[in-house]
Amino acid sequence: MKRLIKITKNIKIALAGNPNVGKSTLFNTITGTRQHVGNWPGKTVGKKTGHLNYKNHLIEIVDLPGTYSLTAFSEEELVARNFIVNEDPELVVQLIDAANIERNLYLTTQLIELGASVILVFNFINYARKKGVQVNTEKISQLLDVPVLQIEANKKKEIGKLLDCVILTHNKKKSKNQINYGREIEDHIDEIEQLIKRIHLPKIYKKRWVALKLLEHDDEVMRLIKKENNFDLVFKKIHKIRMHLESIFGEDINTIISKARYAYIDGLTKETIIVDNTKRTSFSDKIDSIVTHKIIGIPIFLIMMLCMFIISFKLSEPFMGLFEWVFSIIKKNAILYLNSINAPMWVISFSSEAVIGGVGSVLVFTPQIFMLFFVIAALEDSGYMARVAFIMDRFMHKIGLHGKACIPMILGFGCNVPAIMCTRSLDSKKDRILTILLNPFMSCSARLPVYILFTSAFFPGKQGIVIFGIYVLGIIVAIMSSLLFNRTIFKGLSSPLVMEIPPYRVPTLISLLIHMWERGKSFILKAGTTIFAIVIIIWLLANLPLGVEYASKQSFVGKAGQIIAPLFKPLGFGTWQATVSLIFGLAAKEVIISTFGTVYQVQEANITSVLQNVFTPLSAISFMVFVLLYFPCISTVAVIKKETGSWKWALFSIIYTTVVAWIMSFIVYQGGLILGIS
Amino acid sequence: MKKQLSKVKERKLVKIICINCGQGLKRRLSSLGIYDGTNVEIIKNDERGPIILKVFDSKIALGRGQAMKILIEEVN
Known part of the structure; x- marks a missing residue:
């Protein structure tokens, strides 16, 4: 028999703290899988809530964005402060890095000013002790008149201490303590x-x-x-x-008040903290002297990125194979079953081609996306990402981007979807949207099969250099676009680089898995619906009017191809077949290859010889350039819409990339003709 | 002698004299512990690109442009 849990009381608590103090670790340790991830209403700031039953209390926990302060200047800080003011949580638990108390207490002073009932939780006590920092938490509790605890945020058994304190404190009268500013x-x-x-x-x-x-x-x-x-x-x-x-x-008023706060904190810490300066461990410093080195820092970073791609692709390969196999089995059996019950032809085609085939072609990439998310989470949690932003800031700044934009741009070479989702680490909206718009020009792995096919058909022996050139072209177009956008729609300097470089920490497996799952799930759920809708539309276009052969010249998509094809004539590939392939490539660019098979009615192995008949080396390059730059795939468009919060930027991206693709291919093809290349 | 923060050599301890920037950035800097009158240590300055400061017990990276707007005085 199931034991009934009697809930006597609901308690709402908020979790606050500086970035990099182990807040999400604590949140994960407390709530485990009982958490809900979403956005704050009307904001692009992520919101996490969780709940648990503890000693007859239902405790609801809201994870506030990690902030250093509570001013109205950044979206995160405003979200945190509005939550505390408007939702009036019974308690605000602030997690504090015991190795960096003064800076952390700056937020505490503001939480107390705001009138919140605060519990201070000191994390990384052991690490602080190793650094020679001794904290008298009882004394701090006494002076601030708030409960103070010490825990290790990643240890499940220590959470009881915190929860007991929450229950004990929540119905006590609010502390009347105020911060005295002199x-x-x-x-x-x-x-x-x-x-x-x-x-x-x-x-x-x-x-x-x-x-x-x-x-x-x-x-x-x-x-x-x-x-x-x-x-x-x-x-x-x-x-x-x-x-x-x-x-x-x-001095100006902000400096006066900041100084007053720090003076208060200084008085407090003088009585409660002993620092032994001789005991500094400099493990972090030693690593930093290598990875942020002015000469070898960037090569190390590039090697790390290469390893990241190799690891995530190798790890995801077996899963991708498994997915493909599973989908082929499902498809085969579905067709067999539908035939056995004499289902009409269109039902069979719809289920096998559109539903199973279409969704499958996108889902096959999910293992790769998940693995990339996993590796990114590891790099983020370890603290390395902040170093990357530091070493790349100089270059990024020159092209009008923020140092932190470097990671999403590099990730784009793997897949634009996780890359765009990672732009959340950028603070200003302008920097985020700019990075998102440039991302599709980073040639993702789905485009590679197209290049491989074309270069093997037209440039045997010179494949490597041609493909490399295509990638470089993508980067150049991104840089030019950035400079253009900075002078037009995003006038003004990119937001300044002011960023904490956290100490290195070994990430916990559970938090990496949770990170991966959160981002991956939100991709599948949100982007999945858009992708599904477009796959269906393309299928309909390929099969209507009734009775035509799939994607043939008579189908709607074939007719559309014939109408659009003249537009591609100046680019060197004005055939309806190439056009139809490009239309199908909207779903995912690697689909272009299989579409060539369909429209020319040949096996995939024989596509090369067909291509050699209909393309010239010059038009092949022009076609590859077009594939590189045109329309980000529908998954990417769906993510752009999701991350920018409006269709406006998604549409802008579609139009801009396609126009740029047309112009670049035009220059390549016509320029080539003028130079006498064919 | 007043000097731009961006011109300070590594491993030097300096006192911040004045920060010439907008209120938004100023508040952000002060929430990180960078405000007039505090002492900070420069732990990385390659004479190009951003610099790294040690403020309290944390490391803060600052763009070169921002570092140029902060005036300091060296302390021994």
């Missing part, structure tokens, strides 16, 4: 509090916090007050106070 500032905070007393504010806002934010010139809170009648007068008075303080301290 008399001069405190007096003026009081003054502003008096000023806004007359203004009717929602009850969820703490007066002191609003006063402080007004003093700090916080845009969000200013907007809030602007809705009130006599805001003008209040603003004027606050402005006067600000000017007064700035003249006394000789």
Whole structure:
């Protein structure tokens, strides 16, 4: 008999903390698989929630974005702070890196200002001890008047300590503790509090916090007050106070308040932390002196990337084979079964070609995508990715991109889908969209079979150099596009590089698997529906009007091919067959090859000889250039739509890439003709 | 003597005198512990590309453009 769990109480807690303090590890250890991943409403910031039953309590945990502060300047910080203000969680658990307490406490001061009930959890205590840092957590708890715990976030058995503390603390009265900013500032905070007393504010806002934010010139809170009648007068008075303080301290208000916070933290840590400076381990530094070296740093990075692709492709190969085999078995049996029940021809064709064949052709790539996600997660969690952004920043900056954009661009050579999903690590929206739009020009692995087929037919012995040239062309087009976009639609400098370089850490297998699964699942679910819809549309076009042979000249797609073909005439491949192949290539570019087989009605092994009859070496190069640059495959389009949050950029990408492809192929083919190459 | 942060040699300890940039970046820097009056150590400066600072117990990478906007004074 199933034991009934009696839930007596629901507790909502938020998990806060700086980036790289082990927050997602803690979240995974607490919730395991009982988590839900989505986006914050209207934002591209990821939201994770989880729940668990513990001692008759249902504990709901919301993982806030990792932030250093709670200003209104970044989307992440605003999301975190709005959640705490508007949703009023019973507790905010802040995870703190015990090896870097001062910086972590900066966020704590702001959580306390916000009026949250805080529990501080110190992680990496052992690591800190090795570095010579001794923390007196009881004393910190006493001084801040909040519970303070020490745990190792990756150890399941330590979680009980935290959960017991959550249950114990949640119905206690909120701590009345305030961060004291020194008399001069405190007096003026009081003054502003008096000023806004007359203004009717929602009850969820703490007066002191609003006063402080007004003093700090916080845009969000200013907007809030602007809705009130006599805001003008209040603003004027606050402005006067600000000017007064700035003249006394000789600094701008933000520096004054930051300094006051750090002065408070300094006082706190002087009494609670002992640092033994002689005990520094410099393992991280030793690795860094090699991987961030000005000469060998970049070659090491390129070798790492090469290894990443080799590892993920090798690991996924058996799975891809398995998928292909499974789909062929399903297809065979489905046809057998449908024949046995005398299903109409179109039903058989629809199920085998569109549903099983079409979906299969995309799903076959999922093992590769998953493996890439796994390896990326390993590089991220280990701390290496931050070093990459550092060493590549100089080059990336020159072409108008952010240092962090380097990883997604390189990943694009494997598959544009995970690459585009990885642009989430970029802070500014402009940098993200720019990186997303350039990504399809990185020649993904699905395009390689097309190059191999064409080069083996036309350039035997020179295959390597031709294929290399195609890849380089993709990079050049991406760089040119970046420079163009930076001067037109994305005017202004790319956002500055200000980034923490975290210490190296050994990633845990479970968190890598969870990372991989989260990203992979969201690809299959979100992109899957779009892909499925387009596969069906293409199938319909290939089979209608009723009675035509699949993808033949008489089918809609064949007719479309004949209509569009003249457009490709100046590019050297104006046949309806080539056009139909390109239309099918929208689904996935490697499909182009099998389509050649279908439209010329030959076995895949004989495609080469057919191609040699209908293409010339020059038109072959022109065709490869077109395949490299045109329309990102539908999976990529679906991901662009998902990651940018609108069809606008997906459409822009489709049109831009195809226009660029046409122009480049035109230049290649016509230029070649002029030079007398055929 | 005042100097740009980008011009400081590796392994030097410096005191930040003034940060000439927009409020947004300024707040971000201060949340990382980089504000007027603090001491930071330069642990990487290749004279091109970004630099790495040691602030409290963490390493912070800073673009060269940003490092040029920060004025410092060397301390011994």
